Amino acid sequence: MTCSPRTLALLLGTAALSACSVGPQHPRVDLPLPPPAAAATLAASAGPTQRIEPGRPAPADWWTRFGSPRLDALVARALAANTDLAAAEATLRQARELRDVARGNAGPQVDAGYQAERARVSNALSSPLANVADTLYTLHTSQLSVTYPLDLFGGQRGRIRSATAAASVAAARLDAARTSVVANLALAVIEQAALQAQIDAAASAIRSNREILDLLRRRQALGEIGAADVAAQASALATAEAVLPPLQRQAQHQRALVATLTGTAPGAATLDLPTLSELRLPTELPVALPADLVAARPDVRAAAAQMEGAAADLGTAIAARLPSLTLSGNAGGSAQRFERMFATGNPFYALIGGLTAPIFHAGALRHQQRAAEAALDIAKAGYRGAALQAFVDVDDALAGLRGDATALDAATRARDAADQSLGFTRRQLQLGGVGTLALLNAAAAAAQASSARIQAEAARLADTVALFEAVGGPIPASATETRP
Known part of the structure; x- marks a missing residue:
């Protein structure tokens, strides 16, 4: 695995900021x-x-x-x-x-979740070309979430x-x-x-x-x-x-x-x-x-x-x-059948970096x-x-x-x-x-x-x-x- 100079600089900069107090x-x-x-x-x-x-x-x-x-x-x-x-x-x-x-x-916060959903879509909202029987479905979703607040x-x-x-x-x-x-x-x-x-x-x-x-x-x-x-x-x-x-x-x-x-x-x-x-x-x-x-x-x-x-x-x-930075991510799978949650095409993931800076709090x-x-x-x-x-x-x-x-x-x-x-x-x-x-x-x-x-x-x-x-x-x- 290689790391580009830009990514390395970003990691070093984040580490340096995390050491600031x-x-x-x-x-x-x-x-x-x-x-x-x-x-x-x-x-x-x-x-x-x-x-x-x-x-x-x-x-x-x-x-x-x-x-x-x-x-x-x-x-x-x-x-x-x-x-x-x-x-x-x-x-x-x-x-x-x-x-x-x-x-x-x-430190990092790691949470696991699982959700089973049984739902029916209204005929008025479904596609005219869709099969009416397909408006009733079951969806299984499981995911792992990670949150890490960087202490800038x-x-x-x-x-x-x-x-x-x-x-x-x-x-x-x-x-x-x-x-x-x-x-x-x-x-x-x-x-x-x-x-x-x-x-x-x-x-x-x-x-x-x-x-x-x-x-x-x-x-x-x-x-x-x-x-x-x-x-x-x-x-x-x-x-x-x-x-x-x-x-x-x-x-x-x-x-x-x-x-x-x-x-x-x-x-x-x-x-x-x-x-x-x-x-x-x-x-x-x-x-x-x-x-x-x-x-x-x-x-x-x-x-x-x-x-x-x-x-x-x-x-x-x-x-x-001062500004605060939070890194978060989640990964999991979703399918209509429980055993196919992690079958090809069903897994998902997301990596999110959030930067928040206070602008106006009425002087609080x-x-x-x-x-x-x-x-x-x-x-x-x-x-x-x-x-x-x-x-x-x-x-x-x-x-x-x-x-x-x-x-x-x-x-x-x-x-x-x-x-x-x-x-x-x-x-x-x-x-x-x-x-x-x-x-x-x-x-x-x-x-x-x-x-x-x-x-x-x-x-x-x-x-x-x-x-x-x-x-x-x-x-x-x-x-x-x-x-x-």
Whole structure:
């Protein structure tokens, strides 16, 4: 088979045009990068020392650094059964299928058809010389049709790029959902553990107040004190008892939140939750460099993919204003008897090349392009905003951790001093050296200092979670994938 120079030139020209694409290919946005975090040691005499290590990526299974098998088990349940993750995974599957649809639409389309027709021609329409019996006939037709849209200016490729970008967005959002679910679960576990510690402290304060009330009643019976002192202590006991129900309600809410995050109905199963003392504070705090942070954060990657998709949509809108070429053809056979459809003289074929150019659409195509340009600007702004928010999240978490160590030491000193003061006051009360009011004040100060110490310890754990969430990359679908 030979090919004439003219045909060869036409084929080469068509191939060259098919390789053309209009519109921006890979948009870029200049980001103002902050300086990298400085290495630092966050020392606390009342707790572990943490070290900020710039330039190191966060581990994918960062929650295991808290050293709690119970927390690890809860995370595994959440990654396997959380409803938001199930929806995000289904969204990703849908986006990938739609991407494959776009790829399929850009290729040749082949269809087969068969038609059987039984018809009679009106005598008024038939030839006067024709036999009347010939006006009734049967016709069998089968054919194969092929259509191939040549992508002259990249419109089809733009649709594929857009669908591919949508799949990338869905994948990044799934990563972001996993990060969010694990972080929210860890925070809920920490908050519940802190509340349980406060409940235990409140219960201890109630027992202590009851013991003091019993002591004062015995002294009243001996005539050593009056009824006013007993009434004051009874009021203090009631105040201590009133602290407990709100704490229990908050703890129940956190348990329900943990159950929901792990895909379980609240109250449907007993949750094995760690105590505050079982949660170990991670001592190594890796902080990625700003450029690496932008590349790792799932929400920033989703914004970058959205920007890529908007650029592809702009190219498609531009291509819609340019000519389009479609090649099509069909071949088949037609006969009055089925077995003779492909007998000599009955086959047929057609090759068609169609060129379409938009002439007048009342400005719709122009405005569609401008809308796509605006959408690209929106995506660029969204990308910049996501990157800047990532920097803010890291900065906030580091600032919180720097203050947490100091706050923990101060809260520990205050608790120890309040406990010591309460012990002295109790002994003096037994010896008659002080009145009931001094004891009540000392007990209230000790209870408040104990609660503040618990909250300071929990805040250090929670801010560590916030830092891991801020700098963390993708979390594997299974909590066991990162372990040998």
